[in-house]
Amino acid sequence: MCTIFLDKGEFCEKCSDIVQSEAYVSAQSESLNRPAAEAPTSTPDLPPSEAQQRRDKDRVFIWLGIGGSAVMMFMSLLIYSFPMLFEFDTELLAAIEAEDALEDCRLVFEEIGYVLSDGGVPDASMSCAETNVPNIISRQGGTVRVSHPNPGMHGLAEMYVTNDSHTVVLVGMEGS
Numbered sequence: 001m002c003t004i005f006l007d008k009g010e011f012c013e014k015c016s017d018i019v020q021s022e023a024y025v026s027a028q029s030e031s032l033n034r035p036a037a038e039a040p041t042s043t044p045d046l047p048p049s050e051a052q053q054r055r056d057k058d059r060v061f062i063w064l065g066i067g068g069s070a071v072m073m074f075m076s077l078l079i080y081s082f083p084m085l086f087e088f089d090t091e092l093l094a095a096i097e098a099e100d101a102l103e104d105c106r107l108v109f110e111e112i113g114y115v116l117s118d119g120g121v122p123d124a125s126m127s128c129a130e131t132n133v134p135n136i137i138s139r140q141g142g143t144v145r146v147s148h149p150n151p152g153m154h155g156l157a158e159m160y161v162t163n164d165s166h167t168v169v170l171v172g173m174e175g176s
Helices: 011-035 049-080 089-117
Strands: 003-006 010-011 138-139 143-147 156-162 168-174
Touching: 010 011, 089 143, 089 156
Parallel strands: none
Antiparallel strands: 003 010, 138 143, 143 156, 156 168
8 A cells, every 4th residue: 555645635655755744844934034023011001101210210220239349349449558547546557667667777777787887888878767866876896887877866865786797786775
């Protein structure tokens, strides 16, 4: 039996395969060519003008969130970078500046100590920034000692270094 009965009529085996393939292809094409269903809007019951106002309001809130986040990050980085920016305690600032000046002076004297340890003579320009008086150089036997001309500026009785060691000696005032 070479006749096959289909919905469209009687066909031989070869023709029936062709008709079935054509029917399948046309069904697939039809499903692809259908217009897409419209996506439902989030506010179907609002008139177009109110929906536009709502979208504009949403955009404002989004931009306020982005701007607020950027300002918060900028301020936190500013405070992290400059912790003393909003503090105005003059006594604390003066104490910090005094500590910094003492540390800078100590580093200059440590450098003088290295020059003395190597057997060299320190340059006259190697002195602390806050004084314009040259350092006091004294010699006792084989020991060369370089002293600060006014250690009281830093609240000290003595500040010196010798050629024996590059370590800076800081002697505090009595009663402090």
